[in-house]
Amino acid sequence: MSEERVQTAATTASTPAGGAFEPYLVFKQMEHRGPMESEYTVLAPNAEMALAMAQENFMRRQEAPYNLMVVRERDIVRLPEELRQALVRTMPRDYRSVPAYAHVARRWQELKLATGDDAPAPRR
Amino acid sequence: MRSVFDLPVEVDREDPRYQAFLDRIDRGEKIEADDWMPMDYRMQLVKLIAMHGISEIMGAFPEKEWVPRTPTLRRKLSLKAKVQDEVGHGQLLIRVAEDLIRPLGFTRDDLFNDLFAGRLKFHNVFHMPALNFADAALIGWLVDGAAIVTQRMLAQTSYAPYARALRRILAEERFHAFHGEDMAQTLAQGTPEQKAMLQDALNRWWDALLMFFGPPEHAGIKSNQDINIRYRIRSKTNEELRQEWLDKYVPQIRALGLQVPDETLHYDQAQGRWVYRHPDYSYLKNVIARNQGPRSQARLALRRAAFFDHAWVHEALAAQPLAAAGD
Numbered sequence: 001m002s003e004e005r006v007q008t009a010a011t012t013a014s015t016p017a018g019g020a021f022e023p024y025l026v027f028k029q030m031e032h033r034g035p036m037e038s039e040y041t042v043l044a045p046n047a048e049m050a051l052a053m054a055q056e057n058f059m060r061r062q063e064a065p066y067n068l069m070v071v072r073e074r075d076i077v078r079l080p081e082e083l084r085q086a087l088v089r090t091m092p093r094d095y096r097s098v099p100a101y102a103h104v105a106r107r108w109q110e111l112k113l114a115t116g117d118d119a120p121a122p123r124r
Numbered sequence: 125m126r127s128v129f130d131l132p133v134e135v136d137r138e139d140p141r142y143q144a145f146l147d148r149i150d151r152g153e154k155i156e157a158d159d160w161m162p163m164d165y166r167m168q169l170v171k172l173i174a175m176h177g178i179s180e181i182m183g184a185f186p187e188k189e190w191v192p193r194t195p196t197l198r199r200k201l202s203l204k205a206k207v208q209d210e211v212g213h214g215q216l217l218i219r220v221a222e223d224l225i226r227p228l229g230f231t232r233d234d235l236f237n238d239l240f241a242g243r244l245k246f247h248n249v250f251h252m253p254a255l256n257f258a259d260a261a262l263i264g265w266l267v268d269g270a271a272i273v274t275q276r277m278l279a280q281t282s283y284a285p286y287a288r289a290l291r292r293i294l295a296e297e298r299f300h301a302f303h304g305e306d307m308a309q310t311l312a313q314g315t316p317e318q319k320a321m322l323q324d325a326l327n328r329w330w331d332a333l334l335m336f337f338g339p340p341e342h343a344g345i346k347s348n349q350d351i352n353i354r355y356r357i358r359s360k361t362n363e364e365l366r367q368e369w370l371d372k373y374v375p376q377i378r379a380l381g382l383q384v385p386d387e388t389l390h391y392d393q394a395q396g397r398w399v400y401r402h403p404d405y406s407y408l409k410n411v412i413a414r415n416q417g418p419r420s421q422a423r424l425a426l427r428r429a430a431f432f433d434h435a436w437v438h439e440a441l442a443a444q445p446l447a448a449a450g451d
Contacts, residue, residue: 095198098299
């Protein structure tokens with residue numbers, strides 16, 4: 001590839017699409033309740049082509065996803081590095097974690113043993 | 125003022141798209157926001173999800189009353205976290221409802237206007253007063269318990285955006301359930317006064333808890349169960365959910381040495397179900413639906429004040445230009 005074409009490709013993301021190819025992030029969702037997970041990027045002239053390319057990629061894989069999505073990379077706003085640091089937790093928050101309430105289940109066992117409760121097992 | 129709930133719900137059952145939609149439902153396929161759907165399916169979802177979203181927000185009000193007055197700092201942190209979660213759940217669900225009404229030309233502001241005008245309802249339990257900390261404990265224990273029973277069933281819904289929101293909600297409700305049970309156990313095993321407070325809360329809330337699930341099929345009260353089951357929006361009846369809740373919580377109530385305030389309640393082995401005295405379900409239509417419950421108007425006033433008094437924040441944010449990508 002010529003120097004000129006490499007330079008054009010490198011600056012495509014910061015220029016408006018006017019026939020140029022731009023990076024699109026491809027997201028896949030494996031089942032209807034699952035998250036959209038970022039998989040990779042494709043270079044495409046528009047969203048429709050990006051989606052077609054994403055579909056083409058997945059058709060060759062073993063697992064067919066439930067859904068696919070593409071987002072133009074220049075429309076994504078990311079946290080800058082200094083703000084990513086602010087996401088780090090400094091205070092423990094076990095008061096909102098399930099393992100911190102393990103004693104609750106133990107107490108139910110002790111209480112039910114004490115009362116000899118024989119109510120029916122929960123139905124499905 | 126226009127309302128999405130005043131729109132005619134017309135369904136052309138001869139439309140080939142309608143039969144194709146029913147076939148998708150019967151095959152167990154999931155419906156996304158931009159899929160074609162009949163108007164009655166869309167409106168059932170709007171009623172259900174908007175009511176659920178608003179109920180999460182209105183449900184934060186009785187609990188937030190006790191955040192300044194918890195017995196320990198740890199309880200304050202936990203109760204505050206729970207209230208934050210409930211409001212977050214409301215946000216998730218209102219967004220799902222908004223995507224359903226946007227194609228009809230309505231927005232979330234219209235849903236809030238419907239709430240203030242009494243066209244959009246919220247769950248009966250959030251019209252009740254929370255008189256003391258035992259009420260806060262009971263809400264976390266038995267009201268959240270009732271919500272979890274219902275939401276676990278709804279997580280299998282045919283409408284995929286609702287299912288995704290419920291997955292996130294149910295993950296957070298696990299901590300709420302354990303927190304509620306922890307408070308109930310602590311009060312029941314505390315001083316005689318603490319146990320008596322919890323028993324009194326149970327006596328006052330019992331009918332509302334049973335009514336939470338809605339009227340049973342035999343009560344002669346119109347409900348949307350049949351159409352919601354046909355469209356696989358839900359898969360169990362009100363009574364089936366109530367029985368599941370009794371299965372789990374009657375043993376817990378008894379294990380804490382408390383009395384269910386219904387001397388007729390017992391498990392009938394032959395029928396395989398709990399037999400009990402039903403509350404007067406007409407209260408839901410005659411009192412709750414008209415926002416004439418003990419705390420209905422006070423809580424609506426809080427929501428109205430938050431909506432109108434803080435509108436300037438929304439306007440200021442909307443006036444701020446978004447940063448361009450790469451700036």
